[in-house]
Amino acid sequence: MRRLSFVLVLGALITAASGGEQVNEYQMKAIYLYNLAKFVEWPATAFKNAGDPICICVLGQNPILHTLEEAVNGETIEDRKLIVRPVADISQVNNCQILSVGSSDRKYLRSLLRDLKTTGILTVGEAESFTSEGGVVNLKLEGGKVRIEINLKAAERQQLRISPKLLSLAQVVKK
Numbered sequence: 001m002r003r004l005s006f007v008l009v010l011g012a013l014i015t016a017a018s019g020g021e022q023v024n025e026y027q028m029k030a031i032y033l034y035n036l037a038k039f040v041e042w043p044a045t046a047f048k049n050a051g052d053p054i055c056i057c058v059l060g061q062n063p064i065l066h067t068l069e070e071a072v073n074g075e076t077i078e079d080r081k082l083i084v085r086p087v088a089d090i091s092q093v094n095n096c097q098i099l100s101v102g103s104s105d106r107k108y109l110r111s112l113l114r115d116l117k118t119t120g121i122l123t124v125g126e127a128e129s130f131t132s133e134g135g136v137v138n139l140k141l142e143g144g145k146v147r148i149e150i151n152l153k154a155a156e157r158q159q160l161r162i163s164p165k166l167l168s169l170a171q172v173v174k175k
Helices: 002-018 025-038 064-072 103-115 152-157 164-169
Strands: 054-059 080-087 098-101 122-125 137-142 145-151 171-173
Touching (some): 025 064, 025 098, 025 122, 025 145, 054 064, 064 080, 145 164
Parallel strands (some): 054 080, 054 098, 098 122, 122 137, 145 171
Antiparallel strands (some): 137 145
C-alpha cells in the first residue's frame, strides 16, 4: 500500500509538472530529487537552525539546473523551503543538503566523492558507476523510466537516514 501511494503521488506530480505534456528525462529527475528529500532524514549538523532551507546544489554544467529551479524552488518539505543553487566545485558545498552531480562530471567522480569532506550531504548522480564509486543515490534512466539505486554505506558515511519506504522502491547497492 505504501509503495502504491508513493507511485501515485509521483505520477500526480509528473502529470502536474508537465501540464499534460510529455515529461522529459530532466523533468522526471527533478521530480525525483524533490521526492527524495521527503524520504531522507539529515543529521542535526546539516542545518544551522530550524528555519534553514533544504539547499539542492547542482554541480558544474548540469542540464538539470534550470528544470530543477522551475520544479522545486520555493516548495517546502516539513516547513523548510527548497532552494536550488549552482556550484562550480566541491569547495562550495558546505551549505548543501543535496548535491546533484551530472554525467558530464563522470571522469572526476571518484576524486569528487573522495574529496567531499562535509557530512550530511545526499549526493545524487546519474552516471552508471555513481553508487559504486561512493555516491548515495543514482537516478538512472532505463526504458524511459527513472530507476533509483541507493548505496547504504555511503548514506551512513554521510549520516543520512533513508526511509524504508524509499528503500523498498530502490535497488540497494552493497558496495
